[in-house]
Amino acid sequence: MPNTKEFDNTVNIGIESSPLDLPVITGTYDEKGIDISKLLAKTGHVTLDIGFKNTGSTTSTITYIDGDKGVLEHRGYRIEDLASEASFLEVCFLLLKEHLPKRAELDEFVGSVQDYITPPAGIKAILDAMPDDTHPMGMLSAIFASLSGFYPESLDSWTSEEVRWRTIYRLLGHMPGICAYIHRRKANLEYIDPNPSLGYVENFLYMMSGKVDPVVADALDTLLILHADHEQNCSASTVRFVGSSQVNLFASISAGNSALWGPLHGGANQAVLEMLEAIKNDGGDTDKYLDKAKDKNDPFRLMGFGHRVYKNHDPRAKVIKRYADVVLDKLEVEDPVLSIAKGLERAALNDPYFSDRKLFPNVDFYSGIIYRALGIPVDMFTVMFALGRLPGWIAQWKEMREGNEPIGRPRQIYTGHDTRPYIPIGDR
Ligand code: CMC
Numbered sequence: 014m015p016n017t018k019e020f021d022n023t024v025n026i027g028i029e030s031s032p033l034d035l036p037v038i039t040g041t042y043d044e045k046g047i048d049i050s051k052l053l054a055k056t057g058h059v060t061l062d063i064g065f066k067n068t069g070s071t072t073s074t075i076t077y078i079d080g081d082k083g084v085l086e087h088r089g090y091r092i093e094d095l096a097s098e099a100s101f102l103e104v105c106f107l108l109l110k111e112h113l114p115k116r117a118e119l120d121e122f123v124g125s126v127q128d129y130i131t132p133p134a135g136i137k138a139i140l141d142a143m144p145d146d147t148h149p150m151g152m153l154s155a156i157f158a159s160l161s162g163f164y165p166e167s168l169d170s171w172t173s174e175e176v177r178w179r180t181i182y183r184l185l186g187h188m189p190g191i192c193a194y195i196h197r198r199k200a201n202l203e204y205i206d207p208n209p210s211l212g213y214v215e216n217f218l219y220m221m222s223g224k225v226d227p228v229v230a231d232a233l234d235t236l237l238i239l240h241a242d243h244e245q246n247c248s249a250s251t252v253r254f255v256g257s258s259q260v261n262l263f264a265s266i267s268a269g270n271s272a273l274w275g276p277l278h279g280g281a282n283q284a285v286l287e288m289l290e291a292i293k294n295d296g297g298d299t300d301k302y303l304d305k306a307k308d309k310n311d312p313f314r315l316m317g318f319g320h321r322v323y324k325n326h327d328p329r330a331k332v333i334k335r336y337a338d339v340v341l342d343k344l345e346v347e348d349p350v351l352s353i354a355k356g357l358e359r360a361a362l363n364d365p366y367f368s369d370r371k372l373f374p375n376v377d378f379y380s381g382i383i384y385r386a387l388g389i390p391v392d393m394f395t396v397m398f399a400l401g402r403l404p405g406w407i408a409q410w411k412e413m414r415e416g417n418e419p420i421g422r423p424r425q426i427y428t429g430h431d432t433r434p435y436i437p438i439g440d441r
Contacts, residue, residue, distance in 0.1 A: 022036070023037055028058055033052075035048060046069045061426055074412070075108060075409065078322050083323060083327065083331075085328050087108060092239065092329060093332060099238060102126065104241050105122075105185060106118070108404045109411065110122075123212075126186045126213065127213075132187040136191060140156070140198040141198065145199075149392055150395050152199075153270055153399060154274070155267075157264075157267035160187070164180065170262060189216055192399075193217055195393070197220075199390070199393075204220075205220045205221075207219070214230045214237065217233070228344060238401070239329045239376065240398055240405075242402070242405025250272075251268050251272040252268065252409050254421040256413055258420055258421075266403070279402070281375070282381045282384070284317075285317035286394065288302070289350040299353065299357045300360065303364060307366045315357070317375055317377045318372050318374055319370075319373075320375045324371035325373065326373050326374075327374065327375045333376065337379045341386050344386050384397055
């Protein structure tokens, strides 16, 4: 059971020699947060924490991470157990409905998602109108935002629980088709419509390629679970932040998806594979790239390494690494970049630069190698991340709205010019 003890303690800080008591909130695992919501009113001071390295933006019951121990849990269930035992839609249910479903509950949930497996036909026309070299993540953000046009009732979905859930089911149901359409559009292939007799992941594979390999479907299901939520990361925070203006769910998800696209976040999976390919084409000299990553005058970073929260092994990366061997084996794929990745990881973990800074492989380090073995093109990797992360974004949005959180609006410390007279353009 969540065990949030509200404000059972205070800390005393001194500001300009005046003592001030601030309440402390304690989480389920005894993590402590100082509540500064009255700080400005009481002291005239704000806090400054660029990049939010020390700032909790909310309380949440969805996901717990212990970055020092390498622990990840959703609603109290360990990611390793979910990855090996549950299905992706079961994890979606868990994130959105807060408990593991009984069989009948899961069947009903799956049915509600399946009701919406066919995206609106107009989406194909929107994709067709986009330039050929549009990045798939740009396409996906545009499509998410366009859904509010196809479903105007979503504009005020918060007013009715029925419309809210219909909007959620539509989003989950349409997502595999949207992602597959994006792939087919990029590859200049005919669109394949969904097959209602197939399951969620099988249908996605069918719409991608016209065929379903059970080994591939099983692998993909696990990968999606591993990506399903990760508490207040850049994209989830964006979904909550944008959604706090009370804009509709589709627009909030579109914004979160754009945050995911960046190479420091979900875009890292594409960047990792491009980096491994570059190392391979450069003769496989991993030391050269480690040196580049350590050189402070070189902007190069070891992609797929490091994490804001994990200062130990990312538990998702551990599962994915094991999985990469199994999947490549089962599919009888030999990929030379897998051994480059393993060599790079070994060398980095033995290098004081990385160990001193507690930089370990993250979820993106090995995922791309599996996606490639499954036949998914590199520029679609971050779309695959979004396919997995969608339930987490929706759960974060829902929790934020249910908690009636105020609009996100940080303060700043202004460091620009002080007041000066306007000079007409001819006199400057
Ligand atoms: N390669 C080389 N040096 C690194 C790396 C890296 N990948 N990551 C961090 N560092 C160094 C950094 O230069 C800094 O060194 P110093 O203390 O000497 O200045 C130190 O480690 C701390 O790094 P930071 O940038 O302050 O840490 P952060 O918490 O702001 O950044 C990160 C976290 C994930 C953005 C960063 O580790 C990174 O850029 N990694 C590569 C991109 C990547 O793999 N992103 C995926 C993250 S996990 C999945 C997801 O979020 O989607």
